[in-house]
Amino acid sequence: MGTFEFLLQGLVVAAQPMNLLYALIGVTLGTAVGVLPGIGPALTVALLLPVTYKLDPAGSLIMFAGIYYGGMYGGSTTSILLNTPGESASVVTALEGNKMARAGRGGPALATAAIGSFVAGLIATLGLAFIAPFVVKFALSFGPREYFALMVLAFVTVSAAFGDSTLRGLTALFVGLGLAIIGIDQQTGQARLSFGVPDLLDGIEVTTLAVAMFAIGETLYVACQGDRIPEKVEAVKGSVWMNAQDWARSWKPWLRGTVIGFPIGAMPAGGADIASFLSYSAEKQFSAHKDEFGKGAIEGVAGPEAANNASAAGTLVPLLSLGLPTTATAAIMLAGFQQYGLQPGPLLFATNPQLVWGLIASLLIANFMLLVLNLPLIGLWVKLLTIPKPWLYAGILLFATLGTIGANPSVFELGMLLVFGLLGFVMRLFGYPIAPVVVGLILGPMAEQQLRRALAISQGDVTVLFMSPIAAVLFGLAFLAVIVPLILRARGKGEVLSQFAANED
DSSP: OOHHHHHHHHHHHHHHHHHHHHHHHHHHHHHHHHSSTOOHHHHHHHHHHTTTSSSHHHHHHHHHHHHHHHHHHHHHHHHHHHOOOOSSSGGHHHHHHHHHHHHHHHHHHHHHHHHHHHEEEEEEEEHHHHHHHHHHHHTTTOOOHHHHHHHHHHHHHHHHHSSSSSHHHHHHHHHHHHHHHHHEOTTOOESSSOOHHHHTTTTOOOHHHIIIIIIIIHHHHHHOOOOOOOOOOOOOOOHHHHHHHHHHHHHHHHHHHHHHHHHHHHHTTOOOHHHHHHHHHHHHHHHOOOOGGGOTTTTTHHHHHHHHHHHHHHHHHHHHOOOOSSSHHHHHHHHHHHHOOOOOHHHHHHHHHHHHHHOOOOOOHHHHHHHHTTTHHHHHHHTTTSHHHHHHHHHHHHHHHHHHHHSSHHHHHHHHHHHHHHHHHHHHHTTSHHHHHHHHHHEEEEEEEHHHHHHHHHTOGGGGGSHHHHHHHHHHHHHHHHHHHHHHHHIIIHHHHHHHHHHHO
C-alpha cells in the first residue's frame, strides 16, 4: 500500500471516538501549558507518563502528540501578551508580538500566530507522512554497527543542541549513561551497581526519572527563585481577526516559515529555536516593511510561529522512523513508547502500522482542533496567566507524586523520585540540561547492546565500526552535530538576542 492508503487507515484509527477525545484532551492541555510561562510540553508529558501507564497505547501517544502541538501553539500567547518567552523558540515571537500588543494590535498578532501554526502544522504533517516511509526503507538496511553509530549521533545531538554549553550537555549525558548501566546485564545476567538492593536489579525506571527531573526539579527551582515583580499582561484590544493587509503580509511568511522549520526540525542538530531564529532573519531580509521590525512587524510573528510549529512535525520524522529524539519532548515521548513495550524505528512501521499511522493522522485532526480552540477561547487562556505560581507548582508536585505511586506503589520508588528531583534541581540551578540525562537512560542499554553485537561479529576489531559507509556518515554527522549548532547560534541568535535586549531596555 502507498502513503495515501496508510494515511487513510490512520485517519480511521484517529477518528475513533476515544482517540478523538484523547486528541482533544492533549491539545487542550498542551495549549494551557504553553500559555503558562515556565511549564512546557516536556514537563506535561512527563507528568502524564505514570498516569497513562495502563491506558490504550494509541490513545496515550495521540494525547502526547496533541500536547506537543498544543504547547507550540500556546507559547505564542504568553510571548505576545506578557513578553515572557516560555522557551527559547518563543523569544522571536515576543520581540515583535509584544510590540504589536502594546500598540493595540494584540488580536491580529495572536491570529497570525494561530493561523500560521495551523498552516505550517498541516503542511509539515503531510511532509512527515510522505518522508518518514523513505527514511524507514533506508533504516531497514542498518546492522549493529550502523545502529550504534545512530545512537552515538543521538547522544551527541542532545548534548550539543540542549543548553548553551556542549560540555555541560555531555556531562548530563554521561550521568544518564551511568544510570543506564544499573541493573542486570542483558547478556551475562550479572548484577551491576545494584549495591545489594533488590529494587535496583530491574534498573532505573525511566518514568520515575523523567517525572522527577522535569517536574520535581522544576518545581524546586521555581520555589527557590522567590517572589518576583509581577509581569503586566497586555489586554487584547479591538478585533481578534486580521484585516486584508494583515493577510497579505502574513501568507508568504507562513509558507517560508514552514519551508525553514520542517527540515531543521527533522535534522539531528536542529530544533524549534534555531528554526524560529532563522525564520525571523529571513523575514527581515524579504520584508517590504523593514523599518517596522523591532516596532511590531506582523511578519516577525507569522514566520517564526510557522517555523516553530513546522519543526514540531519535523521532529517526529527521526523519532518515528529511527527512534532518534531531537527535543526534550521527543525524548519523553520515546519513554512513552517504551513504557508500552514499543520501540520507535523502522520495525515499528512494519509490526504496528495502525498505531504509527493513527498517530500521524491524529496530528491533522489536532491542527483543526487547535485552530478552533485558540482564537475563540483566547480570553480563557489569558485568565490562566493569573493563576498564582505557588498554587500551580504545588499542584504539579502533588500530581507527580500521586502519579508515581499509581504507576509503581513502592516506598523505594518515592525515594528515587525525591533523589532524582533534587538532582534535577541542582542541574537546573547550575545550568545543566535535563533532556540528555533522560536520553542517556533510554538509549544507553540499546547502544551498549548494539556495540557488543558489532564487536562480537568483528571479533573485537574496533576499526570495523568505521568501515561501513552508513556508519561512517552517521559518525560524521555526530561530529557536525557539535559544530553546526555553535555556528547557527552564533550567527542566528546573536542579532536577535541583542535586539531583544535593546527592546527590553
